[in-house]
Amino acid sequence: MSMLSTETPNLVQLLDSAALELLWHPSLSNLSPRDRMRLFEGLAAGEQPLDILMIEGSILHGPDGSGSFDTYMGRPKKDWVSDLAERAAYVVAVGTCAAYGGFGHQAPTHARGLQWDRLEPGGLLGADFRSGAGLPVINLAGCPCHHDVITGTLLALTSDLPLPLDEYNRPSHWYGVMVHQGCTRNEYHEYRVEESDFGQKGCLFFHMGCHGPLVGGPCNKLLWNQRSSKTRVGVPCFGCTHPGFPPPHPFFSTRNIEGIPLELPMGVDRAHYLAYKGMAAAAAPARLKDRITEI
Amino acid sequence: MSKTKRYEIPLNRVEGDLEVRVDVDEGVVTDAWSSGTMFRGFENLLLGRKALDSLVVTPRICGICSTTHLLAAAKALDMVSGVQPPPRAVRLRNIALMAETLQSDLRHSVLFFLPDLAGSAYRRNPLFDEAVRRFEPTRGETWIEAIVETKKILEIVAIIAGQWPHSSFMVPGGVAYSPHATELLQCRYILRRVRDWYESRILGCSIQRWQDVRSAADLDAWLAERAAHRDSTIGFLLDFGHRIGLDETGRGHDSFLSYGSLELPEGTDVAGPDGSNLLVPPGYSDGATTYAFDQALISEDVSHSLAADYDTGLHPVEGVTAPVTGAPGLRYSWVKAPRYDGKPAETGPLAEALVAGDPLLRDLFARDGAATLVRQLARLTRPARMMSAMETWIAEIGESSAGDTYVPYGALEEGSGYGLIQAARGALGHWVTVRGGAITHYQVITPSAWNGSPRDGDGVRGPWEEALVGTVIADADDPVEAGHVIRSFDPCLVCAVHAIDRRPKGTQTR
Numbered sequence: 001m002s003m004l005s006t007e008t009p010n011l012v013q014l015l016d017s018a019a020l021e022l023l024w025h026p027s028l029s030n031l032s033p034r035d036r037m038r039l040f041e042g043l044a045a046g047e048q049p050l051d052i053l054m055i056e057g058s059i060l061h062g063p064d065g066s067g068s069f070d071t072y073m074g075r076p077k078k079d080w081v082s083d084l085a086e087r088a089a090y091v092v093a094v095g096t097c098a099a100y101g102g103f104g105h106q107a108p109t110h111a112r113g114l115q116w117d118r119l120e121p122g123g124l125l126g127a128d129f130r131s132g133a134g135l136p137v138i139n140l141a142g143c144p145c146h147h148d149v150i151t152g153t154l155l156a157l158t159s160d161l162p163l164p165l166d167e168y169n170r171p172s173h174w175y176g177v178m179v180h181q182g183c184t185r186n187e188y189h190e191y192r193v194e195e196s197d198f199g200q201k202g203c204l205f206f207h208m209g210c211h212g213p214l215v216g217g218p219c220n221k222l223l224w225n226q227r228s229s230k231t232r233v234g235v236p237c238f239g240c241t242h243p244g245f246p247p248p249h250p251f252f253s254t255r256n257i258e259g260i261p262l263e264l265p266m267g268v269d270r271a272h273y274l275a276y277k278g279m280a281a282a283a284a285p286a287r288l289k290d291r292i293t294e295i
Numbered sequence: 296m297s298k299t300k301r302y303e304i305p306l307n308r309v310e311g312d313l314e315v316r317v318d319v320d321e322g323v324v325t326d327a328w329s330s331g332t333m334f335r336g337f338e339n340l341l342l343g344r345k346a347l348d349s350l351v352v353t354p355r356i357c358g359i360c361s362t363t364h365l366l367a368a369a370k371a372l373d374m375v376s377g378v379q380p381p382p383r384a385v386r387l388r389n390i391a392l393m394a395e396t397l398q399s400d401l402r403h404s405v406l407f408f409l410p411d412l413a414g415s416a417y418r419r420n421p422l423f424d425e426a427v428r429r430f431e432p433t434r435g436e437t438w439i440e441a442i443v444e445t446k447k448i449l450e451i452v453a454i455i456a457g458q459w460p461h462s463s464f465m466v467p468g469g470v471a472y473s474p475h476a477t478e479l480l481q482c483r484y485i486l487r488r489v490r491d492w493y494e495s496r497i498l499g500c501s502i503q504r505w506q507d508v509r510s511a512a513d514l515d516a517w518l519a520e521r522a523a524h525r526d527s528t529i530g531f532l533l534d535f536g537h538r539i540g541l542d543e544t545g546r547g548h549d550s551f552l553s554y555g556s557l558e559l560p561e562g563t564d565v566a567g568p569d570g571s572n573l574l575v576p577p578g579y580s581d582g583a584t585t586y587a588f589d590q591a592l593i594s595e596d597v598s599h600s601l602a603a604d605y606d607t608g609l610h611p612v613e614g615v616t617a618p619v620t621g622a623p624g625l626r627y628s629w630v631k632a633p634r635y636d637g638k639p640a641e642t643g644p645l646a647e648a649l650v651a652g653d654p655l656l657r658d659l660f661a662r663d664g665a666a667t668l669v670r671q672l673a674r675l676t677r678p679a680r681m682m683s684a685m686e687t688w689i690a691e692i693g694e695s696s697a698g699d700t701y702v703p704y705g706a707l708e709e710g711s712g713y714g715l716i717q718a719a720r721g722a723l724g725h726w727v728t729v730r731g732g733a734i735t736h737y738q739v740i741t742p743s744a745w746n747g748s749p750r751d752g753d754g755v756r757g758p759w760e761e762a763l764v765g766t767v768i769a770d771a772d773d774p775v776e777a778g779h780v781i782r783s784f785d786p787c788l789v790c791a792v793h794a795i796d797r798r799p800k801g802t803q804t805r
Contacts, residue, residue: 002460010442015433029432032416034773069335069629103340104335104337104340108336109335109336144358198468198701199469224453228453228457232472233457234471238351246351250345250348251463252350294475
């Protein structure tokens with residue numbers, strides 16, 4: 001559903017311009033059951049080439065490793081996906097559930113990612129899996145994944161552009177940016193003007209559980225639906241691009257030590273951060289303290 | 296000897312995971328079983344979490360109506376804390392919900408329902424080439440336009456909520472953000488653009504003209520009036536639908552439920568029916584008469600579900616979500632069986648309109664019953680019943696940037712609450728109990744649980760199981776007729792019609 005919001009190119013242009021042939025999509029295709037079975041048999045036999053396999057949703061292993069909590073035509077989906085992955089030149093996990101497991105990793109559902117089990121490599125296909133083109137599963141994290149990341153990845157793959165991956169096998173072009181970058185509340189963040197309730201203009205990092213400075217993701221660079229982002233409208237970033245999403249902690253509060261967040265912006269040490277934030281708060285101008293600066 | 300066959304034929308283009316098995320005898324469906332094929336247990340993920348966490352977890356139940364789940368969750372927490380969101384927040388919540396509903400109705404109709412008419416089963420139909428020209432996936436003219444316009448309407452949600460899907464901008468006490476007047480101007484422009492497209496491409500006339508269509512006879516006169524009406528998507532659906540008998544399939548229990556939705560904010564010019572404080576009234580209807588709705592009459596039966604047993608149907612305040620593994624014989628779905636006053640109930644745009652007493656849909660119901668075509672027409676015309684109120688609410692808050700959009704909700708430590716609203720697909724309910732600030736109980740009943748429910752303890756079929764019985768299937772290998780019936784309910788589950796041969800070996804025919 002997220003992907004339908006892609007703009008440049010839009011879905012129709014994408015399917016035309018990139019010379020992509022959409023073999024099957026569970027929501028969009030209108031193949032008759034007969035033609036669909038023929039397609040699946042052709043894929044399984046290797047007669048129908050499969051260039052890109054995109055999987056959405058976690059792979060349920062429950063109950064007890066059987067996968068029978070999630071079946072397609074009577075067969076566990078995990079087995080369908082394993083078979084198709086063997087035939088694909090590229091395998092793309094769309095969304096945090098498909099990439100790392102996401103919601104429902106605990107018993108009884110035991111959701112896993114395609115090649116990761118939250119922060120541990122492995123998952124359904126195993127850490128050593130490589131697709132036909134020699135790549136691991138490309139993880140397009142996010143809940144949901146940003147629409148332009150999905151189309152951007154498809155365009156890169158069909159254009160033979162290099163797509164460097166980060167430590168969690170996410171394309172670093174989009175996940176090497178912090179969610180915080182581009183947030184319109186950055187002024188407030190910089191001078192430690194922080195909110196403890198909804199509906200205000202200040203930063204959400206110190207008290208409201210915002211993960212913007214903690215995780216990578218393009219939400220404030222590409223924007224959503226060509227318009228905005230959660231942090232811009234006062235909703236904390238919940239860190240949904242991180243392999244550990246969802247965290248066990250409350251979403252709307254920041255764990256802290258003596259008023260300073262327990263988790264600090266990526267790569268920052270505590271002593272310097274304390275000094276920096278103390279000075280920043282002291283330097284905060286009235287236009288921020290009085291919430292005059294627009295967001 | 297019985298010639299019953301049981302079929303296994305998958306359907307595409309629904310949200311989620313569903314398989315439907317049908318028994319077919321002499322080409323007629325004689326029985327049906329609807330099975331949810333995926334157990335997710337989302338409610339259980341919330342147990343022990345902080346009350347506000349439902350605002351993050353429950354939107355992720357669904358990719359096409361996540362804003363709707365958010366509103367149900369936020370209203371349940373409003374009730375726990377006893378807070379009343381200010382009028383500007385009520386409008387913003389309503390506008391976002393309506394934008395998502397418009398998106399869903401238009402995507403379902405143009406991307407999910409109508410492409411069936413461009414499928415190979417109809418290649419000999421005289422309207423087939425035109426159906427392909429309009430609705431073939433990725434190429435059809437209307438299909439492509441629907442991609443562009445439904446994406447546009449969601450920009451309204453993004454302006455208010457930051458993103459679509461999966462924002463958590465509704466919070467107990469209101470919303471997290473107050474859009475600037477200039478942003479609301481953008482919302483007006485976006486809605487006007489989508490309305491223009493809807494009028495020209497879907498209706499073939501203005502919404503004002505459409506509102507004068509108040510009976511089956513009016514509808515015939517409207518079709519006769521102008522070529523633009525007949526060429527519209529509505530006109531084409533009616534023409535094609537009558538040719539293939541969609542006005543004769545899909546009738547169910549004639550039991551219709553609406554929780555009611557879209558609270559009227561204080562001081563609005565929008566009027567509810569009969570002085571109701573909701574734009575969409577609640578009620579239970581047999582299609583002709585509407586009865587008052589009482590949420591205490593809702594229960595869930597698990598006698599045929601793959602869920603831990605209870606002795607009798609429980610109200611969701613007491614219901615549990617406990618999957619049974621090992622699948623005992625009669626249990627065939629991960630979905631529970633919701634019942635209203637002990638009865639199965641259909642919900643969705645048609646139920647909503649019948650409960651509200653919509654004159655056109657009541658008249659079509661009186662003539663054709665709750666047929667596949669009537670059900671789909673109710674969905675495709677709902678934007679015409681919704682856009683004016685949405686425009687008014689945007690205008691009412693667009694005159695200035697002032698006004699509260701949030702009042703502090705105080706404590707969320709102890710209490711129970713529920714949020715009952717109308718999702719695009721019908722009645723959606725969240726029930727929550729909070730103890731010591733943490734969620735101790737959470738139950739969700741989705742519209743597709745109502746419509747796609749399995750049998751109950753009395754063996755009574757769920758709504759679309761019942762609606763399938765009597766459907767004539769021309770080609771058992773491509774039972775597109777059964778697909779139309781199921782799809783007219785807009786199932787939020789990836790759907791498959793299962794067929795297993797029941798005849799003795801040696802008598803099978805293909």
